[in-house]
Amino acid sequence: MKAVIQRVSSARVDVAGETVGRIGRGILVLLGVEKGDGERDAERLADKIVGLRLFEDDAGKMNQALPEIGGALLAVSQFTLAGNCAKGRRPSFDGAAPPAEANRLYECFVARVKSLGVPVETGVFQAMMEVSLVNDGPVTFILESREK
Secondary structure, three states, X not given: OEEEEEEEEEEEEEEOOEEEEEEOOEEEEEEEOEOOOOHHHHHHHHHHHHHOOOEEOOOOOEEXXXXXXXXXXXXXXXXXXXXXXXXXXXXXXXXXXXXXXXXXXXXXXXXXXXXXXXXXXXXXXXXXXXXXXXXXEEEEEEEEOOOO
């Protein structure tokens, strides 16, 4: 499982011109599910993201996590994170989990974040989405659920 996370002042996701998810201060997560990923990957990644100290304390150091600042998380499924661009000019998506499994694990990730007490908004799985954000910092990280 791969995630691109961005610290945001605000973020939203629209489907067919309608806003389906919106947060203020918090973290935008673009989440890609790969073949071989399981519930443990989803839970581990959720725990890691919620616990990351990405927000500044009074001394200006990134020393506070999402729950400490009362922030929210916007989770957007993005299968293209499982793409491979190593060969040729067209990405290969052979490494992406099948849609039903990817959706199940995406929902598992969302449920875990909610269970940790963080408000969560989401996009719509397999929909064409427009994601808007104000990246705060900018602060952006790429995380993987499995060690390489």
